[in-house]
Amino acid sequence: MRKRLLTWFSENARDLPWRRDHSPYRVWISEIMCQQTQVATVLPYFERFLSTYPTIRDLANADENQLMRMWEGLGYYRRARSLHASAKKMAAEHEGEFPDSFEDVLALPGIGRYTAGAILSISRNEAFPILEGNTQRVFSRWIGLTTPPTEKIAQTRLWELSDKMLPRKKAGDRTNGPAGFNQAAMELGALICSPKAPKCDVCPVATMCHANQLGLQAEIPGKISKVQYESRTEIAVVISQAEKYLVRTIPEGVRFAGMIDFPRAGPPEAEDVIGMESWLAEHLGGDVTIGMRLKTIKHAVTRYRMTLHIHLADLAGPNAGDNSDEEHGPLPEPWRWASIDELADMPMSVTGRKIVRLLDRPQRSLFSEI
DNA sequence: AATCCGGGGTA
């Protein structure tokens, strides 16, 4: 199994940017970006990220807003915040270098057993096993494990197998060492041993595969429980004055933490337009009157099916006017006014960015499709 | 063990 797999990998491996130059820093960034994200999606983000932050210290010194802006569209934004925190930790505790020991790598935020093993094996050819979506599927089929890989007993067996299969050879040939094996197993899962319709006819290890021999490819890995989708309706409002728009930084500990967003709320805080006006009065302090609807956006993300109503609104009362105008008093934290140019550089969710595009191209978007 | 995270690609 091992030799055939490694031979196949040496002849079929994709030419990925973190394989050509496999420094720990580059492999680390690639692994974080690839968490729950397909390789093809990651590629343009990876190149841009590495040119903006060529070293660990560059990342440690990065502006948080710019960093989040670089991540916009990749999702799971906590990954970017964990990257930043990790880089700062390396600058402070590891002289700006990627840590040496498995324990120190595992102690970094956003890095679990899989990612620590992947980084150290791929970058330094160290013999740590890995287990993720691809290898769960490859190994489960190989040994005919019908237990869903989410169950603890399956996890234990699969990690044991990943460790048992791993070549210990470190010196010399990376392709035949731990780096090669771990990547080969993942690559097989990505290119051949796919979730649906695996290409067993061209699989290098098909003759040794339990699932292939028994025709159980469709039953292995065992099915995990279905996703419970949830419909959700939210309201966002556009409040403008002097060609600036009212936005805020999302506080820590909630979705979109650290990103910029328009006033937005949904059930149970704001069930409808009236509820949204109450929400605005409470959070903003001024009298807000919600006006016409600009557009309704449907957005499917993770398990949510969101309908977002975007309304124009007017702000009156003590907080109207520029936030530097002391006669009117400043806007309460974390609210602020931002121009279109400023919004362009701020990190936003996908739906937040769609609102900006509505405002940026009013002649085409604002009054159509309403 | 389940849920959250709030993006995207594919059949």
Next chain:
DNA sequence: TACCCAGGATT
């Protein structure tokens, strides 16, 4: 629509 993606952290 359903399912998956080089998962980790939290509860």
